[in-house]
Amino acid sequence: MIRVENITKRFGNYPALHGIDLEIQAGEFIALLGPSGSGKTTLLRIIAGLEFQDEGHVHFNGEDVSDIPVGKRNVGFVFQQYALFRHMTVADNIAFGLTVRKARNRPPKAEIKARAQELLRVVQLEGLGDRYPGQLSGGQRQRVALARALAIEPSLLLLDEPFGALDAKVRKDLRRWLRDLHKQMGLTSIFVTHDQEEALELADRVVVMDHGRIDQIGTPEQVYMEPATAFVSHFVGETNRLPDGRHIRPHDIEIVAEGRDRVMVDNVFRKGGSWRVEGRLHETGTIVEIDIDSHDTPPAVGETVAIAAKRARIFSAAEQR
């Protein structure tokens, strides 16, 4: 179990984290979700021991590791750009964590080699052990970085924007594969992402961060359906904010025959399995996005329609961040 207690961090005059509290259970898959500058990567690096907090504590299984450097925390860290050692073969990269151990803790050479081969199989790169990182594709490099981090049998796996440098198709495949791997190996993992779709799809719980604070911790269902703040509502999924203070998801708006709110349609296009209608509120010109089932007929561009909310949220002043 990981417990993060009242972590505060400043970089010069720039406050990166304010009083972060977080508890993670063994076996959980956690997403730290937020825009750039939200402090999510800093929090990940502090949990890893690559960066140190100004105030607060980090506990691993009840042990205070606040001042222990990364090499002694037994965490696997996967870097955004992978940070593979380019002059070493893939197999040597994976074995690195074992070969640098002190002689008395180091497995025999044959065993290290066998372990590297086994990990190559786990990450589905059998037969590529003699290649160099420069000869691999982005997705393959990512899996080498993962295998290298897993080689030291970490108690916690940390991934910094693990899919950030990959193209959309590879990203999707790797995502599914990583979630399966996490379950199979019984890992406890935390990953950082700015992509809400990624967070909702992969994580058991999502930690939504903004400006160095945690806005909400919850299951993907909770953060999507019951956003705690206006920020979460806008960052996780799309939200229309109407002048009267209501926050409404595009798919929670329906077009009705008669209504108080009237929208002038500017644009209609297909978005995945539904129609996306973009328009402006008659009175204020506020932009409104509406999703309509693809089997229904969308309004025409230039038409004015009445809308009604099937479900809306109103946030208190404290939740208006």
Added chain:
Amino acid sequence: MTRKTRKVTPGTESRTAQVLLITLALAFLAFFLMLPLIAVFSEALKQGIGPFLDAVANPDAFSAIRLTLIIAAISVPLNMVFGLAASWAITKFSFPGKNLLLTLIDLPFSVSPVVSGLIFVLLFGAQGLLGPWLSAHGVKIIFAVPGIILATVFITFPFVARELIPLMMEQGKEDEEAAVSLGANGWQTFWHVTLPNIRWGLLYGVLLCNARAMGEFGAVSVVSGHIRGETNTMPLHVEILYNEYDFVGAFAVASLLAALALVTLVLKTVLEWRFDLHSGARH
């Protein structure tokens, strides 16, 4: 001269300009670089190979060559270590005074070598700040080999660091962080991760440092005292021979220095080629 009567299209005009510019550049290179180089070797071998070999084998010339090699053998490894340490500190850590350190590293480049030499005379010379104390303890620095080494180390300090800092800056510190996160200690990280990443740049910096250490004239001239057979390096020896109208001798020793420059140039080209290849295959 041919007169241009034909209508000039933009294409042919730029072609003419091209040829003109290239010819100009080649002529400049030939006049300022190739010609002197040829002159050095032809003057050295003017009276045949015999006098050339005699001049090189002359005891004073021999001692100058020996001293130059000793100076390089001491100052180059020192500056390799200093340069590595400075680049490592500047690129992998943040600390107060970092910018000042960066500026200080460039100091030897911005100060005239003669002034650099004078600094050491003012510090360690007989009338210098530490002079009386040093002579009381029988330590001789100025007009002796230690002074020449000091001056050379000072002059050649920036070469390795200047080569490594941009390279290490660009590489960032993720590789080192990855190594440390996998349990490597500082030495293992340096040896297995940092050094292989910078080896070509380091070698290149050492090469330039070596060329300058052997060829330095100004600063060494001030601190050496020009004692024949004792404190004369090759560049100083060339000057003395030339002033004594021993042209064959002067050019013979000079040709050795020139040969060193050529070897450095070839090695540098080979390194750059390897280096490009290496960094090109990185991503």
